[in-house]
Amino acid sequence: MARLSGLQKEVLRLYRKCLRECRKKPEATRAHFKAFARTEFEKNIKVDKRDFSAIEFLLRKGSRQLEMYASPGVKDIR
Template sequence: MPNKLSGLQKDVLSLYRSCLRATRTKPAGTRPNFAAFARREFEKHVKMDKKDFGTIEFMLRKGRRQLEIYEQPGVTNIAG
């Protein structure tokens, strides 16, 4: 029986999926750059203490703000 995900875990996965969906709106040549950037940002914090709710919530807010910026049509490439 699979483990149930907590609300924060669902929020993190939702943000990750939103990041990957946003890459589809970018030029075909730069999509891998956006996907790789998103993956790296999430992997940086994979070992974060799952009980550190304040930090996780802060990182979610920060990620959502970054996503809003990168979703803008004028942003066509990203450097890692």
Template sequence: MSPRSGLQREVLSLYRRALRMVRTKPPSTRAKFLLFVRYSFHRNATTISPRQVSVIEHLMRQGRKQIEMYEDPSVKDCWVSKEMKEWNERT
């Protein structure tokens, strides 16, 4: 296996941070947060080419801001779309 690039390591780091954020949420809403995180990363991983570095960097900045918002203890729930639920049932 070849070593990961710096950008790949940053994406994985952001994903792990998002998963840690999920564990801080109330047990009744963790499944929704987890689905939101998994779906968002999966959708971007399948629609964006690894060669689109500027797009990936933009999404990383956007993702960091979103995770910072969700890390706030006052955020207790998130919205999950019908598309996310259908994707979850297929996987």
């Protein structure tokens, strides 16, 4: 298997964090959070892996979104 770059590891780390946060949500809405996370990552799958500035921007954006959706007051996402 090919070795992952630092940025690739960061992206995977963020994705795993998203999935972990999904487990903390009410069981009835977990699927919505998982689907949202997956969709957000899939939207940007075509970003060139050498476009570091775009990837770093998306990582920051994703981290902010995760922080927002991880708050206990957020029970569902659509």
